[in-house]
Amino acid sequence: MKPPKPPIAPVKSKTTSHHGITLEDPYAWLYDKNYPDIKDAGVLAYLRAENAYTEAVMAPYKDFSEALFQEMKGRIAEADEGVPARDGPYFYNWRYAEGTQYKVWFRTPIEGGEEEVILDENERAKGHEFYRVGGMAVSPDHKRLAWSEDLSGGERYTLRVKNLGTGEIFSEKIEDTISSLVWGTASDTLFYTVVDENWRPHEIRRHIIGAPVTEDAVIYAETDPGFFLGVYKTHSRKFIAINAGNQVTSEIYVFPATGNGDDLTLVSKRREGHLYDLDHGGGNFYIRSNDKHVNFRLVRAPDTTPGPENWEEIIPASNQDYLRGITAFKDFLALQQRVKGVDQIRIRNYDGEEHFIRFPEQVYAASLGQTPEFDTKEVRINYESMITPHTVFDYDVTSRELITRKVQEIPSGYDKSQYQTVRLMAPARDGVMVPVTLAYKKGVERNGKNPLHLYAYGAYGFGMPPGFTSTALSLIDRGFIYAIAHVRGGDELGYQWYLDGKLEKRPNSFNDFVDVARFLVAEKYTAEKLISIEGRSAGGELVGAVLNQAPELWRAALVGVPFVDVLNTMLNDQLPLTPPEWPEWGNPITDKAAFELIRSYSPYDNIKAQDYPAQYVSGGLNDPRVTYWEPAKWTAKMRSLKTDNNLVVLKINMGAGHAGKSGRFTRLEERAEEYAFLLAQFGLIEDN
Numbered sequence: 001m002k003p004p005k006p007p008i009a010p011v012k013s014k015t016t017s018h019h020g021i022t023l024e025d026p027y028a029w030l031y032d033k034n035y036p037d038i039k040d041a042g043v044l045a046y047l048r049a050e051n052a053y054t055e056a057v058m059a060p061y062k063d064f065s066e067a068l069f070q071e072m073k074g075r076i077a078e079a080d081e082g083v084p085a086r087d088g089p090y091f092y093n094w095r096y097a098e099g100t101q102y103k104v105w106f107r108t109p110i111e112g113g114e115e116e117v118i119l120d121e122n123e124r125a126k127g128h129e130f131y132r133v134g135g136m137a138v139s140p141d142h143k144r145l146a147w148s149e150d151l152s153g154g155e156r157y158t159l160r161v162k163n164l165g166t167g168e169i170f171s172e173k174i175e176d177t178i179s180s181l182v183w184g185t186a187s188d189t190l191f192y193t194v195v196d197e198n199w200r201p202h203e204i205r206r207h208i209i210g211a212p213v214t215e216d217a218v219i220y221a222e223t224d225p226g227f228f229l230g231v232y233k234t235h236s237r238k239f240i241a242i243n244a245g246n247q248v249t250s251e252i253y254v255f256p257a258t259g260n261g262d263d264l265t266l267v268s269k270r271r272e273g274h275l276y277d278l279d280h281g282g283g284n285f286y287i288r289s290n291d292k293h294v295n296f297r298l299v300r301a302p303d304t305t306p307g308p309e310n311w312e313e314i315i316p317a318s319n320q321d322y323l324r325g326i327t328a329f330k331d332f333l334a335l336q337q338r339v340k341g342v343d344q345i346r347i348r349n350y351d352g353e354e355h356f357i358r359f360p361e362q363v364y365a366a367s368l369g370q371t372p373e374f375d376t377k378e379v380r381i382n383y384e385s386m387i388t389p390h391t392v393f394d395y396d397v398t399s400r401e402l403i404t405r406k407v408q409e410i411p412s413g414y415d416k417s418q419y420q421t422v423r424l425m426a427p428a429r430d431g432v433m434v435p436v437t438l439a440y441k442k443g444v445e446r447n448g449k450n451p452l453h454l455y456a457y458g459a460y461g462f463g464m465p466p467g468f469t470s471t472a473l474s475l476i477d478r479g480f481i482y483a484i485a486h487v488r489g490g491d492e493l494g495y496q497w498y499l500d501g502k503l504e505k506r507p508n509s510f511n512d513f514v515d516v517a518r519f520l521v522a523e524k525y526t527a528e529k530l531i532s533i534e535g536r537s538a539g540g541e542l543v544g545a546v547l548n549q550a551p552e553l554w555r556a557a558l559v560g561v562p563f564v565d566v567l568n569t570m571l572n573d574q575l576p577l578t579p580p581e582w583p584e585w586g587n588p589i590t591d592k593a594a595f596e597l598i599r600s601y602s603p604y605d606n607i608k609a610q611d612y613p614a615q616y617v618s619g620g621l622n623d624p625r626v627t628y629w630e631p632a633k634w635t636a637k638m639r640s641l642k643t644d645n646n647l648v649v650l651k652i653n654m655g656a657g658h659a660g661k662s663g664r665f666t667r668l669e670e671r672a673e674e675y676a677f678l679l680a681q682f683g684l685i686e687d688n
Helices: 042-071 121-125 470-476 495-499 506-521 537-549 566-570 578-585 592-602 630-642 664-681
Strands: 015-016 021-025 085-087 090-096 102-107 116-120 134-140 145-151 157-163 172-181 188-197 203-208 216-223 230-232 239-245 249-256 276-280 284-289 297-302 312-315 321-328 332-339 342-349 354-356 366-370 378-384 391-396 401-407 419-427 432-441 450-453 483-485 532-534 554-561 614-620 648-653
Touching: 021 566, 021 592, 042 470, 042 630, 042 648, 042 664, 102 121, 102 239, 116 121, 116 134, 116 145, 116 312, 145 172, 157 188, 172 203, 172 230, 188 230, 203 614, 216 239, 239 276, 249 276, 276 321, 284 321, 297 321, 312 354, 332 366, 378 401, 450 506, 470 483, 470 664, 483 506, 506 532, 506 537, 506 592, 532 537, 537 554, 554 664, 566 578, 566 592, 614 630, 614 664, 630 648, 648 664
Parallel strands: 134 172, 203 230, 450 483, 450 532, 532 554, 554 614, 614 648
Antiparallel strands: 015 021, 085 090, 090 102, 102 116, 134 145, 145 157, 157 172, 172 188, 188 203, 203 216, 230 239, 239 249, 276 284, 284 297, 297 312, 321 332, 332 342, 342 354, 366 378, 378 391, 391 401, 419 432, 432 483
8 A cells, every 4th residue: 555645835934033143934834823713724724634644644553543542441440430528518529420521520418418410521511522621619608610611722711600509500601711710708709810812811800690791800910921810719718819920930919718809918029030829827828939949948927917028937948858839727737848859748737746748659749639628637648650550548647647548440450560660860961860760561671672662841840740641551561661751841859950951951851851861771771763752842842852862762752732843932922922931941032142042952943854753743723832833833844854754743633722632532542543653663563
């Protein structure tokens, strides 16, 4: 059978000049100037041609991809249920019914009585290609449910309200919101966030149930286009907080939840580089702040006078102990920390007595789960490792006992004793030691013959936890080692680890990834051309950069919704996310040094005439975070310049956004196709 030919994107060069340097972009035409309303016939025709080509390329593997899908689906409990969480007079929970794509949310009276369905996502999703719930909150009197829903993947949510007594959905529809919403103490008052035409969350408004939406009051408006807004309620439920911020700076206003938002109190005025967040308990605000140290300290201040002049240090910052989050309860604080790259949870009562929770493994991921009750002795904990399925614990702070509430079920069978996970430290080219976590089947020999899949993210200070991914078993069970490179740009080794991978130090992230791979080759876990790589979004930028830097190492790459057109995007201040992104990448419009640095690594700008590995590139037409034209331009330029015959395919979800399709099974179908592509490049499946 004659192989299909890829579409050829026409070259329509656009020339621009910045800082005396001329840039030429041969595929700038793929950016529809009507975005987010994409209606350019030529653009749409090209994207459809790419999808048709991908479908033709993958046709010989269709049966295998379906078998992979069934294999992955077999690891999911089709009839699944969460762990009940007590909130006032009810236990709240969710479930999946067998064969359904979406959750059903329900509650059960604590004193006994019939179960009540409060939201059936399957019903709401009918007739829509995409459906996702953003924020969800039950009113303090438990009589109303507010939630936001996205019907396109574009992350512009519509806020709806339901009467839980009658099942009636109120007529008001509040458009162009994001997922943050909270109830005031009065159960007829909602506070929510509105996005502008550029998708910037720029206003916090107040809505009274039953009143016209046009009468909703703006209680706070942000004028800086580089700052985003959010709203949340403290765990004590006594205060509502408005957070204005970007990646490096925050400013918080608080007001009593009993109020209407007209009496805002500023906690600490925005100052570039100062990040802080807070919770409330015992008459005080507990504030996590990096004002003295990058790893944050904990201070407290009276809830009547929370300004910095009244901050009292409770836990000092340190180089080893990275304070990542706080939740206040009636009698104690629960603190999320990371010590030497390993998650820790510290329990500290208001008298200063404290202890750390002991977990059963050396390398794992642990975080605070949802514990709605403020007055409680049990704290919900989420726990997993690369070989331990997701586990829900309740931790009794009095007895110091971890009570297992649920372990992720693998219906097709899973024997943890057959697998192994290790944490290694790989030397980077500048001498820094970079963590890498591996998972593989016991018995794998270090003989340089193992295929290895290497994953990373490495941006925005989002550390990549060494968690359990059931789909990865489809690689591991076929002899792969699955590895996560904890490169600089994340926060695995503290906040400085993040700072050492951003702005002028951004190349460290790419170099770390390459150096981890070379270390694993030197240690005979794998070999050159036996490595597949993967990253999504900013992780896709990393993958694009290392494809340019060291293409000889890789056999294949999954390039997911990749931020590869960094220079052009950061030069376009009309795009929604560009101004808020300058603190992360630099502003090449005003800063020549930032321009030159970004130009030196921007993946799209550095594609050249050399051999590249096979690539499966993906994007979403409705993606507001990484716009569809970035993967499209990358694919077109890659094909035009590369000197090999390896496949490069592009899959654009025409009805989804940044996270891909929304249903739990359709997501698996996408994953199965990606893995079928990888395995084909390793010769581990046969053509039909």
